[in-house]
Amino acid sequence: MPSLMGIxxxxxxxxxxxxxxxxGKVLASATAEYPxxxxxxxxxxxxPADWWRAAQQAIPQALRAAGDRAHDLVALGLTGQMHGLVLxxxxxxxxxxxxxxCDQRTEAQCAEIHxxxxxxxxxxxxxxxxxxxxxxxxxxxxxxxxxxxxARARHALLPKDYLRWLLSGEYATDVADAxxxxxxxxxxxxxxxxxxxxxxxxxxxxxxxxxxPQVCARVHxxxxxxxxxxxGLPIVAGGGDQAAGGVGNGIVHPGxxxxxxxxxxxxxxxxxxxRPDQRGALQAFCHSVPGRWHVMGVTQAAxxxxxxxxxxxxxxxxxxxxxxxxxxxELLIQExxxxxxxxxxxxxxxxxxGERAPHLDPNARGGWIGLTARHDRAALIRAVLEGxxxxxxxxxxxxxxxxxxxxxxxxxxxxARSAFWRQLLADVFxxxxxxxxxxxxxxxxxALLAGVGAGVYPDVERACxxxxxxxxxxxxxxxxxxxxxxxxDLYRALYPALKEHFRRLAALVR
Numbered sequence: 001m002p003s004l005m006g007i008x009x010x011x012x013x014x015x016x017x018x019x020x021x022x023x024g025k026v027l028a029s030a031t032a033e034y035p036x037x038x039x040x041x042x043x044x045x046x047x048p049a050d051w052w053r054a055a056q057q058a059i060p061q062a063l064r065a066a067g068d069r070a071h072d073l074v075a076l077g078l079t080g081q082m083h084g085l086v087l088x089x090x091x092x093x094x095x096x097x098x099x100x101x102c103d104q105r106t107e108a109q110c111a112e113i114h115x116x117x118x119x120x121x122x123x124x125x126x127x128x129x130x131x132x133x134x135x136x137x138x139x140x141x142x143x144x145x146x147x148x149x150x151a152r153a154r155h156a157l158l159p160k161d162y163l164r165w166l167l168s169g170e171y172a173t174d175v176a177d178a179x180x181x182x183x184x185x186x187x188x189x190x191x192x193x194x195x196x197x198x199x200x201x202x203x204x205x206x207x208x209x210x211x212x213p214q215v216c217a218r219v220h221x222x223x224x225x226x227x228x229x230x231x232g233l234p235i236v237a238g239g240g241d242q243a244a245g246g247v248g249n250g251i252v253h254p255g256x257x258x259x260x261x262x263x264x265x266x267x268x269x270x271x272x273x274x275r276p277d278q279r280g281a282l283q284a285f286c287h288s289v290p291g292r293w294h295v296m297g298v299t300q301a302a303x304x305x306x307x308x309x310x311x312x313x314x315x316x317x318x319x320x321x322x323x324x325x326x327x328x329x330e331l332l333i334q335e336x337x338x339x340x341x342x343x344x345x346x347x348x349x350x351x352x353x354g355e356r357a358p359h360l361d362p363n364a365r366g367g368w369i370g371l372t373a374r375h376d377r378a379a380l381i382r383a384v385l386e387g388x389x390x391x392x393x394x395x396x397x398x399x400x401x402x403x404x405x406x407x408x409x410x411x412x413x414x415x416a417r418s419a420f421w422r423q424l425l426a427d428v429f430x431x432x433x434x435x436x437x438x439x440x441x442x443x444x445x446x447a448l449l450a451g452v453g454a455g456v457y458p459d460v461e462r463a464c465x466x467x468x469x470x471x472x473x474x475x476x477x478x479x480x481x482x483x484x485x486x487x488x489d490l491y492r493a494l495y496p497a498l499k500e501h502f503r504r505l506a507a508l509v510r
Contacts, residue, residue, distance in 0.1 A: 002456055003027060003072040005229075006440075006447030007059070008241060009080030009160045011036065011046075011100065011263040012307065014054045016062040017443045018069065021456045024467025026438060028065035030058040037097065041509050042104035042354055042362060045097040048086055048162055055163060059227040075234045075454035076167075076219070077446030079244035080160030081263075082180040085138040088155040088162075095149050098159060099138045101180075102264070102300050102353040104362035106137035109144070113137060113182070117198045125195055127179075127186040129280035132354065132362045133300075135181035139201060156205045160238065167227070168217035168235055171207035176243035176294075178209050179285035186293070187274050189286055210237035212244070212288030213452035213460060236453035239288030241442040242266050242296055248445030249410045249436065250464040252289050257399070257406050259392060259425060259433070260441060261415025265302030267395035269404050270294050281358040282398050288449060289460045295404060297357040297395030301366070302388045303414050305350045306332065309384055313377075333420050336382035341427075341480055342487050343379045346370045348387030349494060351502075358394045359495055363506035369494060385421060386484075389428045390491040396429050408432040412441040422472070427480040428488065437471040 002021040007014065013033035019026050032054035037045040063070040083101035088094060099105075110130035114122065119129060130137055135158065143150040157165065158181070161173045178184045178191070183199075183206065185192040196203050210216045217235040224231040238244060242260070246268050249258040257269040274293045276284045287294045301308075310318065310328050317335070321328035351364035368383060399406055411433050415421045426433040438444060448463040457463035 001072060002074040002454070003066065003069045004447040004450045004454070004456070005062070005073055005076045006443040006445065006450065007055070007076065007078050007163070008244070008443035008446065009051055009078070009163050010241065011081045011102070014051065014058050015443045016058045017440060017447055018062055018066040018073070019444065019447045020069070021074070021451050024438060026440065027069050028062045030061035030065065032058040040105075042506070044100040044103040044353065046100060047097050048094050048159075051159065051163060052166055055166075056226055059229060063228045073230060073233060074456065075215070075236060075450035076229070077236045077244070077448070077450035077453070078160045078164055078238035079241050079442040079446040080158075080163070082158065082177055082240040082242065083133050083135050084159040085135050085142070086157045086159060086162040087142065087149065087153045088157065089152045090154045092155070092165070095152055096142070096146065099141075101133045102304070103138070104132045104354040106132045106141045107362050109137035109140040112140060113199065117195060123276050123278070125185050125192050126182050127274050127276040127284040128182065130182055131280070131356065131360065133356065136183050136199060136201070140199065154205065155207075157207060161207055164217055164235060167219050167223040167229070169220050170217035172216040172237060173207045173209050174212050174237035174239050174288065175209055175286035176212060176288045177240035180240060180283075184209070184286070186284065186286055211290045212237050212239045213290070213449045215453045234454060236450045238446045238449055242268055243285065243288040243294060244445035244449065245412060245442040246270060246294060246445065247288050247448055247460060247464065248441045248443070249412050250468045251410065252287070252292065252461050252464055255405055255407070256410065257404070258410045258412060260413040261302045261388070261411070261421065262413040263302070263304045263307070265299040265388060265392045266296050267392060267399060268294060268296045269399065275402070277398075277402060280360055282402060288445070295402070297398050299350065299357060299388070299391040299395065300355050301350050301352040302392065305348075305352055305366070305384050305388050308352060309381060329414070332381055333385070333418050335378050336385050337420050339378040339382040341483050343383040343386060344374065345372070346375050346379050346383040347487065347491055347494065348383040350384070350387045350391050355391070358398055361499065361502070363502045364495065365502045365505060385424060386428070386487070387491070389424050390488050392425070393428050393488055394492070396431070406431060408434055410434050410436065412436075412439050422474045426474045426476040428484045430476050430481045430485070432476070433474045435471045437469045438467070439471070
């Protein structure tokens with residue numbers, strides 16, 4: 001019976017799954033973390049070498065855990081964090097740390113792209129305005145600020161595609177991940193010579209672009225020796241983490257939406273045609289499903305906000321978790337559950353890395369508003385969870401305004417593993433929140449795409465129908481929804497009142 005592998009190169013770590021192709025059951029999994037670097041406020045980088053070290057740890061671990069089923073592998077799918085820039089020289093050496101999706105340094109370069117291309121033309125071709133997280137502004141930033149690096153560059157890759165190169169020696173990407181570079185003609189699903197010419201960027205630097213389920217590479221001998229993967233194993237193009245996560249959640253046709261709480265927070269829905277948002281607060285990209293597109297609203301620091309609490313304020317929880325053999329996040333959420341609904345008037349703005357939806361403001365800053373001497377650690381932590389959920393409700397409201405149907409939401413990502421957070425999502429959104437029996441998201445979607453590429457499934461829709469089944473369903477509490485809606489109105493009023501002060505703060509530290 002064939003098995004499939006999905007690899008998700010995330011922001012906080014890499015996750016590797018092996019699944020049974022017939023039942024969809026997860027046979028084995030493994031994770032390995034790596035650090036996030038912030039050399040300046042609102043900058044975010046990682047060393048690609050850390051990704052490879054993590055891959056060499058997690059892939060063999062997953063293969064060992066799969067036992068004899070590891071010999072049944074027929075294909076591998078890749079997914080990962082979007083928008084990151086990896087630059088290679090003529091010898092395929094990494095030229096500088098990768099600049100990540102949540103990095104906010106490129107505000108000036110976004111303005112330059114709008115000047116060079118024109119906003120209407122950019123939306124017509126790329127279906128989006130220039131955002132600081134996208135890849136093209138990063139290329140312009142390197143050209144302006146690190147000209148010696150730019151002069152030596154010969155290849156520009158997205159994070160998961162750098163891992164593909166290490167595994168196979170092939171320069172390749174997929175249409176969904178490429179959509180977030182701002183260099184793809186999204187309606188036509190190919191690189192845009194018009195945009196490349198306007199920005200004076202070289203087509204030769206870009207990898208070949210494929211549909212998500214297409215086989216585009218095979219594991220070569222050196223990677224086989226380093227990871228234990230079979231030499232010659234087919235690798236499909238895969239997708240950016242949100243599109244692959246859409247597949248892993250069964251969001252492959254219009255009518256369903258998913259809410260993913262990972263490092264970022266994402267509300268995601270499939271569409272039959274590209275649907276650009278004129279304000280740019282929602283992104284319109286190609287889907288990993290051939291012939292489909294998707295819209296998504298992205299908040300920058302969803303799980304990242306809770307990770308910040310864990311790392312900077314949660315030393316006691318981390319020590320206790322280590323002794324008990326549990327996750328420190330579980331202890332933090334248990335603490336948050338002690339505080340009342342609304343955290344007794346304490347609000348948290350989760351703008352730790354600027355914000356994308358709905359504000360498109362790289363200068364937005366985070367913080368607690370409404371602190372009193374009565375508030376304790378439980379209230380501080382609960383306010384963080386509530387603030388992140390309010391930011392996701394911003395995306396729900398954008399979907400309503402855009403006419404994207406939302407009857408219920410499928411939750412995934414680390415946040416979806418918490419019953420407390422699922423109930424919080426339902427109560428704040430006022431919508432039922434469901435989970436799947438297998439709640440693995442991007443890595444699982446990448447494995448299903450691999451199965452389509454290997455011919456195990458005839459298409460992505462039938463891969464999802466065969467393997468995905470709904471698990472829990474959480475319905476909103478009417479009274480709590482009313483309370484949260486009142487707090488949400490106050491939350492929404494804070495950013496406009498503070499916007500100019502955020503800009504002035506950002507100017508002081510540049």
